[in-house]
Amino acid sequence: MRTLLAMIIGGMLLASPLPALAADEAPEDPSALPDGDGRDETFYSCTACHSTALIRRSGFTRQQWDDLMDWMVEKQNMNPLEADERKLIVDYLARAFPPRRTRPPAFNNPFATN
Ligand code: HEC
Structure with missing residues (x-):
């Protein structure tokens, strides 16, 4: 009886999806x-605090990426980017990581400042 219970519980544990964290821990380079254009600048400006995983899993419009820069500065203490560099990086992000799926109609931009 004990064994059967252990097998059932064990099976439930195995079946539950485990978050794939380890893959994101490896040292990264711009590749x-x-x-x-702007890939290296993006990499070096954006990976001081977190890996590229947060960026790669995201898909935003250019406006949303631009708003995200403000959010990163205001809420996450990122050093503000120079205007030229910000344009280069936001252009790159908008090209490389566009929105992937249509949002529900009620979607509110969580990065909007007001
Ligand atoms: C000063 C540190 C810092 C820098 C530099 C930084 N970030 Fe972040 N970023 C954070 C923190 C902190 C979070 C929040 C992580 C969390 O939600 O736990 C975050 C979250 C994110 C997210 C996920 C937002 C979400 O919740 O969906 C994205 C995308 C992102 N950053 C992109 C960037 C990009 C692009 C750059 C470079 C322009 C950048 N970050 C630079 C600190 C930083």
């Missing part, structure tokens, strides 16, 4: 991001 973790898709090729394109």
